[in-house]
Amino acid sequence: MPKILVVGGGYAGFYTAWKLEKHLRQGEAEVTMVDPLPYMTYQPFLPEVAAGSIEPRHAVVSHRRHLKKTRVVTAKVTKVDHATKTATITPAEGEAWEESYDQIVMTAGAVSRTFPIPGVADEAIGLKTIEEAAAIRDKILTNFHKAANLPAGPERDRLLTVVVVGGGFAGIEVFAELRSFASDLLKSYPELSFDDTHFHLVEAMGRIMPEVSLETSHWVLENLASRGAVVHLETQLASAEGGICQLKAKDDSIETIPSDLIVWTAGVMANPMVKGTDFPLEQRGRIRVQPDLRVVDDEGVVADAWACGDVAAVPDLTGGGVGGFCVPNAQHAVRQAKQLAKNLVAVIRGEATTDYKHENLGAVAGLGLGTGVFQSGKFAMKGFLAWGAHRGYHGLAMPSWERKWRVIGDWVGGFFLGRDIASLDDRETPRAAFEAFASRPKPAVADEPKAVAAPAPAEGQPADAAGPAYATPAEDVSKDAAPVDAK
Ligand SMILES: Cc1cc2nc3c(=O)[nH]c(=O)nc-3n(C[C@H](O)[C@H](O)[C@H](O)COP(=O)(O)OP(=O)(O)OC[C@H]3O[C@@H](n4cnc5c(N)ncnc54)[C@H](O)[C@@H]3O)c2cc1C
Structure with a gap:
């Protein structure tokens, strides 16, 4: 079964995987989607989230809940070597590994673009x-x-x-x-x-x-x-x-x-992660693609590689785009992803692809x-x-x-x-309230009997605040734990 690797699970990546699930026949291909986040973010709602009109969790879409046939990997793709068709996947915990693929779809989006302004x-x-x-x-x-x-x-x-x-x-x-x-x-x-x-x-x-x-x-x-x-x-x-x-x-x-x-x-710029790949980039750092969303270099189509969304320079066939390319927005990302999924399935089946063309809706x-x-x-x-x-x-x-x-x-x-x-x-420091009053083990005091060592003060508390009001671990053992053991 051909292995399809989707890099990024934002607008374009999520829709690509979702539509591949719909278009692929049983056993026709295996889809893996990799994103460091476990959800797709509906970015047009961010201003309303910031203004308290939409709850933050409601503006994101859980990958695992909605992608039932896709293998979802919550980790970063840190390198792509398309010459050998391997991607390096780096999780937040544990060792990075190399994943081989037959077809790759690059949709790692864009990041905030800043200038070196002090502060x-x-x-x-x-x-x-x-x-x-x-x-x-x-x-x-x-x-x-x-x-x-x-x-x-x-x-x-x-x-x-x-x-x-x-x-x-x-x-x-x-x-x-x-x-x-x-x-x-x-x-x-x-x-x-x-x-x-x-x-x-x-x-x-x-x-x-x-x-x-x-x-x-x-x-x-x-x-x-x-x-x-x-x-x-x-x-x-x-x-x-x-x-x-x-x-x-x-x-x-x-x-x-x-x-x-x-x-x-x-402003935004193409995700700099593309620099860790061997895909052809244009001057603004986006992956070069042709209108059917296949990656191209000077020699022509780069076989088995696709890209769309903010990370790709997609020619705008309506003639309306800036510099001849589609502007980076959700309107394009979602439609490109739908077209890409159809084209990828067509290529697997040996059929012809269709160019992406979308008239701006406003x-x-x-x-x-x-x-x-x-x-x-x-x-x-x-x-x-x-x-x-x-x-x-x-x-x-x-x-x-x-x-x-x-x-x-x-x-x-x-x-x-x-x-x-x-x-x-305060959720930025969620343990602060617990930590302020948490009992700590007594510090080991050399050559002194443990029973006379004072209970350690809680962090940030004066030394005399540590003891009397709350039971120390030593007290817990003597009053509660011992009878239970005795039973
Ligand atoms: C505040 C705001 C409001 C907007 N409003 C509108 C609007 O009203 N209309 C409109 O059309 N557009 C709007 N946009 C633009 C639109 O949201 C983007 O164009 C769209 O999200 C692009 O989709 P994408 O999939 O290319 O990128 P994204 O949606 O950004 O997805 C990229 C994904 O790649 C993942 N990723 C990053 N690095 C890696 C890596 N190394 N490995 C694997 N995955 C990685 C990210 O975690 C992310 O999930 C708005 C954007 C913002 C910020």
Whole structure:
């Protein structure tokens, strides 16, 4: 049986495996999908997760629950040697191993692309993973708790200032969603007022959201301005050291904005893991493919190798793509994956492949509860109807009814009950509460009888806090364990 190896289980990888399960006959091929994460992330929902409208777990799709005929491996592919058709798979625990394959599908996606701006790597957070979105949500909530205890002043301002870098779709969506979230939160914080919250978005270009018309982008700018959210166009982040954002305008003037939450959404780049492969890459680091999604080099098709999604430079046959290639988005990734699965099965059966061609359907964005924009060609919708279109489209596009219902459930719950504003920030240190009071073994004291050794203080506790209030292991043994043994 031919072995198909799918590298990556995100949008493109998950759909490739899912559709291969559908198209392959019993015993026709064996599919293995490898991803370091046990789930596919529905990235278009990340802004709504960050804003507390969707529960983090509901925006991801478990691989093992939905891929019943695929062998799922939760590990990283760290090397591919297509010349010998072997991939090196490195798990989080245990030894790496080499996996041989007959056909390979590369779908390792993209990662946040940053520039060497001082402070960004240490202070900012991206928005590519569910963990980042959940952390942003908790950070906002925790900062509101902290700010509510502080008098007006620079420290409180810093906690209530959000800076988003990048005015593309993802940046504007998260910026607008977080503004909506913060405005909602103020109802629960009588200590804080609207004027205490500050939202700044930094965009190097002279406009936002290149996917929509200039007119629609102006409407978005006006909408944000009316909600107290400032967009700095033709401005670059010069430094974020110590959380102090230095915004450099076109005229070289510098504005300084201290912030405790800097979200970086200024672009993505092909996953650098492709450098550990022998596949041909184009100048932007993506794998070169031809329109039927087979990998190509200067000599022609690289046999038995496929790629799609953000990691691949897929020619856009409609002529609409940037530089002649499909733009990296979910709309393409999911359709390319479906075509790729069909083509791969066709090749196994000795049939002809079909080129990938997809006319852009348009773009739809949620800008906070009740507001959105939709653009398809010259047709644009703004406000409440567009927001409805955003939720309708993405609600249906979420893979599997099991996940659709969970997300729709969150929306219905949110409508009747409001957002859930409990922060679980302490899950970053989940053992802290237990550790603070945990009894520890007595330290071994040379040449002294053990009975006189004092119980060890818990970590972070003063020495006299260790003993009297809680039973030590020694006491447990004498009072409880001994009688049980005696029985
Ligand atoms: C905030 C945000 C909002 C967005 N909104 C929209 C939208 O509204 N509409 C739209 O069309 N698009 C949207 N996109 C873009 C869209 O989500 C991506 O284009 C799409 O996810 C690309 O799919 P992919 O499978 O190529 O990559 P991904 O979905 O990123 O999947 C890549 C997978 O590869 C795995 N991987 C990484 N390294 C390895 C390795 N070494 N070995 C094995 N596996 C590996 C990753 O864990 C991941 O699961 C948005 C993106 C973001 C970040």
